[in-house]
Amino acid sequence: MNGKLLMTPGPTNVPERVLKAMASPMIHHRTSDYVKLFAELNERLKFVFQTKNPVLMFPAAGTGGLEASIVNSFSPGDKVLGVSIGEFGDRFIKIAKIYGLQVDEIHVPWGEAVTLDEIKNNLKDEHKGVFITHGETSTGGVNPVKDIGAYLKDKDKLFIVDAVSSLGAIDIKMDEWNIDVLITASQKALMCPPGLFFVGLSDKAMEAARTSTMPRFYFDFLSARKFYDKGQNPYTPAVSLVAAQNEALKIIEEEGLSNVFKRHDTLAKRLRDNLKNTPLKLFTKEYAIGNNLTVFSCDIEGSASIIKSTLESDYDILIAGGQSHTAGKVIRIGHMGYVNEEMIDRTSSSIIKILSEINK
Ligand code: PMP
Numbered sequence: 001m002n003g004k005l006l007m008t009p010g011p012t013n014v015p016e017r018v019l020k021a022m023a024s025p026m027i028h029h030r031t032s033d034y035v036k037l038f039a040e041l042n043e044r045l046k047f048v049f050q051t052k053n054p055v056l057m058f059p060a061a062g063t064g065g066l067e068a069s070i071v072n073s074f075s076p077g078d079k080v081l082g083v084s085i086g087e088f089g090d091r092f093i094k095i096a097k098i099y100g101l102q103v104d105e106i107h108v109p110w111g112e113a114v115t116l117d118e119i120k121n122n123l124k125d126e127h128k129g130v131f132i133t134h135g136e137t138s139t140g141g142v143n144p145v146k147d148i149g150a151y152l153k154d155k156d157k158l159f160i161v162d163a164v165s166s167l168g169a170i171d172i173k174m175d176e177w178n179i180d181v182l183i184t185a186s187q188k189a190l191m192c193p194p195g196l197f198f199v200g201l202s203d204k205a206m207e208a209a210r211t212s213t214m215p216r217f218y219f220d221f222l223s224a225r226k227f228y229d230k231g232q233n234p235y236t237p238a239v240s241l242v243a244a245q246n247e248a249l250k251i252i253e254e255e256g257l258s259n260v261f262k263r264h265d266t267l268a269k270r271l272r273d274n275l276k277n278t279p280l281k282l283f284t285k286e287y288a289i290g291n292n293l294t295v296f297s298c299d300i301e302g303s304a305s306i307i308k309s310t311l312e313s314d315y316d317i318l319i320a321g322g323q324s325h326t327a328g329k330v331i332r333i334g335h336m337g338y339v340n341e342e343m344i345d346r347t348s349s350s351i352i353k354i355l356s357e358i359n360k
Pocket residue numbers: 009010061062063064088133135136137162163164165185
């Protein structure tokens with residue numbers, strides 16, 4: 001692979017085949033060529049979302065997907081329950097409040113996950129929906145979305161899940177788990193450059209979009225859905241990214257979804273095992289930890305930033321540092337998407353060398 005190795009929790013490494021697809025000759029978005037590409041990608045999106053329903057796409061970052069899910073699901077003043085286990089849960093709550101929702105908030109300490117009992121104890125009849133992060137990229141924690149979905153099944157609430165950094169790395173079954181709005185983005189486990197978000201919508205979510213009075217124009221699910229039936233997007237799509245994402249999902253299809261999840265599991269364990277006998281300690285509680293990234297606490301003063309900067313300067317490997325109050329205290333190593341054993345071993349052996357220098 002050319003360039004630096006991205007062991008960051010997004011953007012991630014992009015396979016050569018995907019880069020080539022992105023460089024294919026431009027096609028016009030109001031032609032049968034585009035309709036064919038759009039249809040192929042849509043079928044593949046249903047496959048990775050594990051849904052029979054349409055998955056809409058918009059040219060924007062994952063945050064656009066969070067915003068779109070709020071403005072299409074609710075009306076100003078609606079009461080909702082927001083769950084945060086880290087930075088991205090906080091962001092979701094912030095967006096909901098900006099749009100005038102009355103948010104009851106559950107905040108769980110970083111490194112942990114919410115429990116079903118906490119949801120049960122906080123959910124009120126008046127709540128129109130629950131929104132939550134699946135894989136929390138700031139902490140490495142994963143929320144029990146399956147159990148929450150089962151609990152919400154016969155309740156008149158929308159269940160909205162941010163799977164921006166987990167979909168394609170950790171199993172998430174949209175239909176079976178009763179998720180109404182499922183959001184992800186192109187640049188993480190889906191092995192594509194940044195620039196697209198995808199949102200799966202249940203019938204209940206589409207119905208909510210019809211009754212929602214929140215002002216919106218570009219991020220309107222109803223117009224995107226109308227054009228979806230014609231095999232198109234309402235506005236000029238990011239055609240090259242659509243081609244790239246289609247190729248990336250073809251690779252996932254070839255490997256097989258369950259093999260993809262198994263690979264993430266094996267690689268997560270391998271990295272943690274490789275670094276077991278070092279001063280780095282897992283930041284995330286064992287019951288909550290996911291397979292898409294690993295967050296390590298670095299107790300030796302200054303070591304987090306030395307590890308991160310030396311990996312880049314001396315080894316051409318990029319990882320991420322901590323966010324918010326964990327800045328300078330943790331390192332975050334992404335292992336989602338296009339990752340293999342060699343990349344894991346290269347990263348861990350480089351970290352071990354850096355740590356031995358720090359300890360001299
Ligand atoms: N949610 C989660 C869980 C994320 O990891 C991220 C990106 N790190 C986002 C939302 C926001 O995505 P973007 O940076 O593409 O706006």
